[in-house]
Amino acid sequence: MLRATRDAFVGDGSLTERQGAVLVAGSGVMFSLTAIAHAAVEDASDFQFLTYRGLSTTAAMLALVALRRRHRPVVLTGVTAVTWVASCLLAGTSMLYILALSRTSAATTLFLLAAAPIVAALLGWVWLGERVVRSTLTAIAVTAVGVGITVGAGLEVGSAVGLALAGLIPVTVGTYSVLMRSASQVDPVVPTLIAGSVLGVGATIVALGQGGIVVSLRDAALACTSGGVALGFGLPMFNLGHRSVAAARVPLLLMTEVVLAPLWVWIWPGEVPSPATLVGGAVILGAVVWLMLGSHPDAPVAAPSSPVPLVPDDA
Structure with missing residues (x-):
């Protein structure tokens, strides 16, 4: 697994569906660290936190670029408008997550996140022509049940703005x-590099x-952990792993973040989760493990090289 990931990361191989699924689920584990970092912030505002998060993500990606310079340099060829749009969406997602956590409950944010697999399944079907298989539909249903159990016992809507952001x-x-x-x-480094730069500059x-970007050393360190560590490691793992996984399954595998975030806190x-949170988290984690074990262990899955046209050529 480690050798296959290393080779695929530098462009010398490809991952199997199962290997890609493990990487995507692992990226969710890294992303979950943001919850504990944000909860521990003392004085930094949302955009001060996002400034250091974005800039530290960019620094982590530049370090990766430097490390790969002698062996398999990171190249910007193949970067298109689609890549830029996707990177800006990634930066926007990072911003929305922090702003939503500050304005509504984490339970509400996680409840709404359960809709991501449905969005990905619909867009993957329309844009990429990927058929949603029965196992994915089952996992979507099980995940929705798990999230419903998690938040059903204490859903707090919060402000209308927070609800809209979430x-x-x-x-x-x-x-x-x-x-x-x-x-x-x-290259899996490129979207993260662009997204970190966009987020860092915009938040700054x-x-x-x-009023400025000066914060305490503690708050800056927490924000940099959220960016340089959680995103710096998680996003390249995600960008590499998702190539071998159908679009509808990717957000399902990312539910590891939903399960682990309340556990870290x-x-x-010391924010004790409710029994419903633990039960719902177990249901979600079971769906993720089932998806990983159900993925093909050997054959690589080729990602579409271009979107399926919305209008047939002979129309």
Whole structure:
């Protein structure tokens, strides 16, 4: 697994469906670290946090570019308008997640995130021509049940703005998954580098307008953990792994973030999850493990090289 991932990362091989599924699920584990980092922030505003998150993500990607310079250099060839749109969506998703957490409950945000697989399935069918298999539909249903159990015991809507921001997350996640499936030739470092730069610059501009970007060393370190570590490792794993996984399955595998985020906050700073959260998380995690075990262990899955035209050529 490690050797196959290394070879695929530098362009010397491809991953099987199961290997890709493991990477995508692993990226969700990395993303879940943001919950504990954001919960521990003391004074930094949302856009100050996002500034350091974006800039540290960019720094992590530049470090990867430097490390690969001697062996398999990162190239920008193949970067198209689709790549730029997908990268901006990725930056927007990062921003929406932090802003939603500050304005509505985490339970509400996670509940709405359960719609991401449905969005990805519909867009993958229309745009890429990917048929949604029965196992994926079953996993979508099981995941929805798990999230419903998790938040049903204590759903807090919060502000209307927070609800609207959280509601956009499944749309951006699903759309990003489909766009990147149609741009499989792009190096997995590139979208993350672009997204981190867009997020860092955009958040810096807003933060400067709100009073500056100076924060405590503690808050800066937490934001950099959220960016340089959680996104710096998680996004390249995601961008590489999703190439071998059908678009509808990608957000399902990312539900590892939904399961683990409340557990990290339980460990520190000690926010005890409800029994419903633990039961629902177990149901979601079971669906993710089932998807990974049900993926083909040997044959690589070729991602579409270009979107399926919405209008047939002979129309």
